[in-house]
Amino acid sequence: MERKKLGAGLTLCSHQTGQFKTSAVSVNIITPLDEKASEKALLIHLLARTNKGYPTLTAMNRRLASLYGATMYPNAIRMGEAQILTLTLVSIDERFALGSEKVLENCIRLVLDCLFTPDITPNGFKEENMQREKRLLSEKIDSENDDKIAYAFKRMLEEMCHDEAFSISPLGTKEKIAAVSGRDVFEVWKKLLLTCPVQINVTGNFEKKGITAAVKEYFSRLDRKENDIIYPHTEFLTESYDVKTVKEKQKVQQGKLVIGFRAGMTYDMDNFAAIKVMNAIFGSGTFSKLFTNVREKMSLCYYCSSRLINNKGIIAVQSGVETENTEKALGAILAELDEVRQGNFTDETIEAAKLSLKEIYLSISDSVLSIDSWMTAECLSSDFMTPDMYIAMTEGVSREEIIVAANMVTQDTVYILESEKEAE
Amino acid sequence: MKCELIRNELLNEQYYEIDHDSGLKIFVMEKPDYSGAFAMFGTKYGSVDTCFRLKGQESFISVPEGIAHFLEHKLFESEELDAFERFSKTGANANAFTSFDRTCYIFQCTGNFNENLEILLDFVKAPYFTEETVQKEQGIIGQEIRMYQDNPDWQVLFNLLRGVYHKNPVRIDIAGTVESISEITAELLYSCYNTFYNLSNMALSVAGNVSKDEVLAIADKMLKKEEKAEFEQIIPEEDEKVAQSYIEEALGVDIMKFALGFKENHSEPVRSAKETLLMNIALEIIGGKVSPLYSRLMDEGLINTSFGKEYFTGRGFSLPIFTGESSDPIKVKDEILKEIAKIKANGISEEDFDVALKKLYGAEIYRYNDVDDLAGNMLDAYFNGSNLFLSIDLYKTVTKKDVENLMAVSFKEDNYCLSVIK
Numbered sequence: 001m002e003r004k005k006l007g008a009g010l011t012l013c014s015h016q017t018g019q020f021k022t023s024a025v026s027v028n029i030i031t032p033l034d035e036k037a038s039e040k041a042l043l044i045h046l047l048a049r050t051n052k053g054y055p056t057l058t059a060m061n062r063r064l065a066s067l068y069g070a071t072m073y074p075n076a077i078r079m080g081e082a083q084i085l086t087l088t089l090v091s092i093d094e095r096f097a098l099g100s101e102k103v104l105e106n107c108i109r110l111v112l113d114c115l116f117t118p119d120i121t122p123n124g125f126k127e128e129n130m131q132r133e134k135r136l137l138s139e140k141i142d143s144e145n146d147d148k149i150a151y152a153f154k155r156m157l158e159e160m161c162h163d164e165a166f167s168i169s170p171l172g173t174k175e176k177i178a179a180v181s182g183r184d185v186f187e188v189w190k191k192l193l194l195t196c197p198v199q200i201n202v203t204g205n206f207e208k209k210g211i212t213a214a215v216k217e218y219f220s221r222l223d224r225k226e227n228d229i230i231y232p233h234t235e236f237l238t239e240s241y242d243v244k245t246v247k248e249k250q251k252v253q254q255g256k257l258v259i260g261f262r263a264g265m266t267y268d269m270d271n272f273a274a275i276k277v278m279n280a281i282f283g284s285g286t287f288s289k290l291f292t293n294v295r296e297k298m299s300l301c302y303y304c305s306s307r308l309i310n311n312k313g314i315i316a317v318q319s320g321v322e323t324e325n326t327e328k329a330l331g332a333i334l335a336e337l338d339e340v341r342q343g344n345f346t347d348e349t350i351e352a353a354k355l356s357l358k359e360i361y362l363s364i365s366d367s368v369l370s371i372d373s374w375m376t377a378e379c380l381s382s383d384f385m386t387p388d389m390y391i392a393m394t395e396g397v398s399r400e401e402i403i404v405a406a407n408m409v410t411q412d413t414v415y416i417l418e419s420e421k422e423a424e
Numbered sequence: 425m426k427c428e429l430i431r432n433e434l435l436n437e438q439y440y441e442i443d444h445d446s447g448l449k450i451f452v453m454e455k456p457d458y459s460g461a462f463a464m465f466g467t468k469y470g471s472v473d474t475c476f477r478l479k480g481q482e483s484f485i486s487v488p489e490g491i492a493h494f495l496e497h498k499l500f501e502s503e504e505l506d507a508f509e510r511f512s513k514t515g516a517n518a519n520a521f522t523s524f525d526r527t528c529y530i531f532q533c534t535g536n537f538n539e540n541l542e543i544l545l546d547f548v549k550a551p552y553f554t555e556e557t558v559q560k561e562q563g564i565i566g567q568e569i570r571m572y573q574d575n576p577d578w579q580v581l582f583n584l585l586r587g588v589y590h591k592n593p594v595r596i597d598i599a600g601t602v603e604s605i606s607e608i609t610a611e612l613l614y615s616c617y618n619t620f621y622n623l624s625n626m627a628l629s630v631a632g633n634v635s636k637d638e639v640l641a642i643a644d645k646m647l648k649k650e651e652k653a654e655f656e657q658i659i660p661e662e663d664e665k666v667a668q669s670y671i672e673e674a675l676g677v678d679i680m681k682f683a684l685g686f687k688e689n690h691s692e693p694v695r696s697a698k699e700t701l702l703m704n705i706a707l708e709i710i711g712g713k714v715s716p717l718y719s720r721l722m723d724e725g726l727i728n729t730s731f732g733k734e735y736f737t738g739r740g741f742s743l744p745i746f747t748g749e750s751s752d753p754i755k756v757k758d759e760i761l762k763e764i765a766k767i768k769a770n771g772i773s774e775e776d777f778d779v780a781l782k783k784l785y786g787a788e789i790y791r792y793n794d795v796d797d798l799a800g801n802m803l804d805a806y807f808n809g810s811n812l813f814l815s816i817d818l819y820k821t822v823t824k825k826d827v828e829n830l831m832a833v834s835f836k837e838d839n840y841c842l843s844v845i846k
Contacts, residue, residue, distance in 0.1 A: 299563030355515030
């Protein structure tokens, strides 16, 4: 895996290998997470669906089918206080094509055509396309809310970070999406092309020269200047403020409990390795405190785990519990964190945590999509880091550093989704 | 011991199929350019196996719904260290799953493969159930059941199966209900275990950075020869027609979910690789992204990008299904029925057939990428009485006519069920 600068705010991240039968290309546009989130989310969905050369859904889908059922999908994700707009295209490796087509290069051109030559009029994006994408994006948001695990997690973050940009949903809101015009999106598109850092990822069996030339050729159409490029910035709060408990009721069978913590970080890699190992011991993996005690010993839940969001310095614990057991589970989870703070864990558990992290990092290179996601996850960092570098970092963490890291953690918002039938 | 090397030139892939002296079938695909390996130890036993007896036993036993899944959870426990604790020392990522017709124990690792395989073969072959540990698990699985009850994508599918089938046990939830699992005892777990966890009913499948010889050395060390356990099952007779043509449930979702399934009636319990490929071509032609139906439904605002189709099959059941989200599922169902009638009347065009075939060929190639897929696919093919490379070779032989013939029998306009979550 390596990353190379190709121009102003433009990088090419690549992993060349003959290991796979497929390849992946993705374009990652890096923008600040701000009040234009809805417009930007709409934009990336519009760009993925049609372009000037393939102006209808059917035309685009026929093109993808002719590339051996290549799939292209748009996404808008949150990474710290940045909104990353991605277009990912996965196709088969040309060694398995039935003819002698340049499948991967055709895929890169298709993705870049989508980015550079959308099907627009002088007034902006066409009304019919706007109507369709507004509906599809709104329904995507509906669908996300119907997944109660994701919904509870999203609500906790909204409450915890209500004064921070991090609370903005990367898919936007239904109200804002409804109000956006084709002209608005057009303006956003023009601005993004000139001011946003862009990272192109390529994974698979390819010739680097041809790929680099194609990317350069497209970007040479734009007058991008280094001084105009805007790099997003994330605010870190090292301690919690406005600690609160938020309760909601819905007609669900199982209640949800989500707890947000501040990890005490001042930037994304601040004390990262120690916090990562500490988080694994606390609640990530079958050897963790939360799994072995709250699930296995207390039988309170099927899932109870913690995750570190290092690009915002947050740790979140998620669990599904009977509403009547919520307080008991909350108490048990906080008690386990105290155990870690006091150093009540064995050397075997430290080793298990490090080994499990190492396994995760080492297995990245065995899947096209996890390589692509890894490269995207690194798009904000000034120095590109490979999974091996993370292994070296986490392996060096000591017991004392883990305890110090745990003592930097402060509890913030507790979000509880109660089951209505039981609450009545 | 019999060991056969099976190769496919087009894919440039090969694997070993071994009849181990213990009675276990073993598959190994060596992939030296991968960092890790994936192992899957599975039995042909799942939620549909509800009434059985060992040959020679007097009476059949009916077991509580969800017991296969419960057994999967409990097998991780032992008198000393449980399997998760053992794997935490080696760093492997271990797990298990139960489906309608199989239960599989898996691990993925980049190091300590031999040790991990020893643990896997050991804990699956060493049951330890007591009344206390059974009771403890009821709380955890109870919460797993509740979690799925709130999952609209899961519910829409299980409601569909209840709508399609009268008696086929595929209509019961894999994890059972909070009530049914309360009837599970250690003794019942042993009965299930002794019937279905015999090596002759199981298979081990490994893919990744390992050698066949390593795998066999561990198998030799860990597995004792087992006499074949023969069992009999009672499979309830199923009516040809669906139980209900419409079924709905209110979960208060923001966007309605639907699943439309067509009931098939086959005399053989398992679908062949060819039948599966033909059905997938038919589904692609009816509702694939390049189909007229897809673009019409999209233009009219009736479906979104979650729209999909699948040939939903397993031992004793098979139905082509269309799933998705819509503001008007009944209208979507009507449009799908109309489109099927049209294709049946007019036949399939050469072009549509070729586009579908090329797309599915690409999808077939995708199945050879990740070690977990490779191990899983070898095991699946074996449990389905097929072999891994059969489907890629079929692409050269299937015809448009085959697909048309299939459509005539498998999509009956009066034998479907629409399931809706509101």
